[in-house]
Amino acid sequence: MNAALIVALALASAPVPGGSTSLQQLVERIPEVVDDGGGIGTDAQELASRIQAHGAAAIPYLLPLFREESEPIRDFAGYILRDLEGLTEEHLNALIQARLHGDGWIPPAIARIGTPRAIAFLVEDLKDEPQTQSQLTHALVIAGRKAAALLAEPFGAAAPVHELYASAVCEVFHEMGSNSGPAVAPLLRVATGGESLLENQAHAIQVLGCIGPSAAAAVPALQALRKNAALRKTVDGALMRMGPAAATPVFVEHLRTKPTVYLLRDLAELRERGKGAGSAVVALLKNEDPQLRFAAARTLGYIQFTAATDALITMLGDVRDWRMAFAAAESLGRLRATRALAPLKAVATKHWAPPVRDAARKATKVINGKETYPAGNPNFAFEYFAGDRMRFDQQASLEPALVAAPDELPEASFGPLTYESEVRSVGVDGERRTPIKQAPQFGLRVSNGHLVGASRGEWGGELMHIPTDAAAKKILDANATGIHKVGEHIVAVTGLSHIVTNDGMLYRIVPRDGAYVAEPWRVLPGAPRRSGLLSDGRLFVSCLGADVVITPEGDMRLATPENISGTQEQAPPAPPRRK
Structure with missing residues (x-):
């Protein structure tokens, strides 16, 4: 056993309030509950609560654990101290050293000390390593008004403020609410100061917005700043967070x-x-x-x-x-x-x-x-x-037989209709567009050429008109999965399912001045997986979430075995459709 833990155990002999287990016995259990992976399990949380029940009496027995060779034990000591009352300036050096050695739990404990040196250390810590949603930002919220003005100081400096620092301060002040009041005046001086760096002005304005209604005193000055075209968007974003007026x-x-x-x-x-x-x-x-x-x-x-x-x-x-x-x-x-x-x-x-x-x-x-x-x-x-x-809760997709309409193109005819397109992707330098040759995934013969298209999932898709005697023209920039003649109307099926997105839309494709335009017609219950005509002329679309049938007049209903019965064996199967 490490000497630091032995010292702690030697000191830990006080009984738990209201219980028979001594503090020494509780401390002895620490190696049993700590997780080598750094997590805090249920047993560890329970042990921490029991040790915290001793209050300030537990502090002398926890501080030596920061000298333990075992990182999980050191971290667990910080976890217990994080919410422990009774910490004072005399304990600050040990806590600072623990933080400098990488203890992520300890900042709230430093904040509870609340002395100028403790608060200054936390602000410097955030400046050195800006971060959001962390124990450090939580600690600064605990520090409240004592930290507000210090957090605002860097915006008035000659050096540019790091964007991550501005975001972190925004988060802290938003959670502080009215306790961030001492920061309003220094931030406003930066926002309105003609000698401030433009980026620092913008950050200061942004942070004033994060303070919200508690920064109402800054509203007149910010409204005047709307005249500055370089700052207007940032100013408007701030004003929108400062109360209804x-x-x-x-x-x-x-x-x-x-x-x-x-x-x-x-x-x-x-x-x-x-x-x-x-x-x-x-x-x-x-x-x-x-x-x-x-x-x-x-x-x-x-x-x-x-x-x-x-x-x-x-x-x-x-x-x-x-x-x-x-x-x-x-x-x-x-x-x-x-x-x-x-x-x-x-x-x-x-x-x-x-x-x-x-x-x-x-x-x-x-x-x-x-x-x-x-x-x-x-x-x-x-x-x-x-x-x-x-969400729709349909459990299984239906599989009715679909009719191959006379003008729908078989897959074998797609090759000669290949068209120029592009794949959209996102890289470190923003959106990229890579030219490609796209073979159609579906098609429909029309009087002046063909309507074809494709869906490449999150990398884009389109619906194209390929005239018989002119260059191809994009009709719709969307993930198109099918096109059908529904009554007298041409209807394109579009949609995408990706991460949290699950959208589908039917468009009517309307001839106009020798070309075609797409008009939104009906919103689907989700991204389309399969589409085609039933033998009675209705459009069937199987979506991620529910299957629907749509009449030529646009009446949409959930597809059920009952309302598509009689269509399943009469119709010859349609050509397979790519997803």
């Missing part, structure tokens, strides 16, 4: 000029404080981008914009995009819109998509006071994008 005009301007899904998410996170931007959000319900429409419908409920109730009730009947009905139902529930009860009841019983029916039933219960929506997720993005509540 500062944020609303900026949100409204951006929503009307350059709306994005992430902008709507940030507005939704303000909840009722974002209500002032509601009219600008309502306008996006008519935007051509389906993702923006969906996000707008979601956001209206979060910001409690009751004036949107009628527009949301109308959205319940959106036949193009089932997600709009889902979002509208949930937002009407959040708005407690009693006049939506009748249309919600109809949706809950008649809509083809199970997630929409579920959302309508939930909204009805919330409006009637029988249920509530869950409390906010600490990571608002997970709550906002609602992926878990929009």
Whole structure:
């Protein structure tokens, strides 16, 4: 046994409060519970809690363990001290030495000492090795107001601040809340100082935004800085986080000029404080981008914009995009819109998509006071994008026989229709585009040539028009997986499943001025895996999540053995389709 541990055991003889096991016996158990891999298991956590129950009396017996040869024992000592009360300046040197030797658990213990030297050491530690979501940033949050001004000092220096340091300070101040107040004045001096480095000005503005409403005193100066084109984007991002009075005009301007899904998410996170931007959000319900429409419908409920109730009730009947009905139902529930009860009841019983029916039933219960929506997720993005509540739970894909329409091209004819394309990828220098020769994966004969396309998964895809007497032209920049003649309409099947993405869309391909254009038609329940015509002329699409059938008029239903019965043995099999 190492001498340091022997010393600790010799000292550790005090009884555990309320128990019969002595501190010495607890310390003796440390080698038994530590994990050579560095983890803290259940037994180790329990032992740490029992030792911590001794309070400051345990400190003299833990500090010698920092001289142990065993790294897991040294780390475990830091883990126990991290949450131990009673540490003082006399213990600081030992804790600093432990940190300098790589103990990752010890910074909160140093923060609890709270003396100027302890706080200064932690700030220097962050400057030397900027990091986020660590014991060090947690320690600085514990230090609170004592650390705020020191953390702000580097932004006013002549040297540029490291981007990682700025991000770490942002995280710390966001969690500190009002305790970050002492940093506002020095950060504002950097933000408005004509002699400050431009990048440090931008970082200081960013950090003021992370402080949020507690930095409200900086709002007038930041609004004046919007005139600086080089800083305006950063200033707007900061103002959006400083409370409704500062944020609303900026949100409204951006929503009307350059709306994005992430902008709507940030507005939704303000909840009722974002209500002032509601009219600008309502306008996006008519935007051509389906993702923006969906996000707008979601956001209206979060910001409690009751004036949107009628527009949301109308959205319940959106036949193009089932997600709009889902979002509208949930937002009407959040708005407690009693006049939506009748249309919600109809949706809950008649809509083809199970997630929409579920959302309508939930909204009805919330409006009637029988249920509530869950409390906010600490990571608002997970709550906002609602992926878990929009999943279809079909267990197995159907396999109906599909008809080979007369104008659909057999695979043997694809070779001569090879076209120029490009593979998209991401490298250390950003997005890369590599030219390739792409053989079609599907095709359809049209009066003035062929419509062909391909999907390369996360590396891109497209739908092309190859005229008989002209160069190929891209119609659609999307992962295209099939094209079919559905009634009088040409319909392209597109979509992608990759990591968290699972999207699918049907486009109508419309002739216009001797060429073709793609118009969004119906949103699928997921990325397409297989598509083709049933013998009765309906389009069948097997998606990741659910199979659907669509009539030539656009009526979409879940595919079931019953509603595709009679199509499975009458039709000759279609040519195989590549995924």
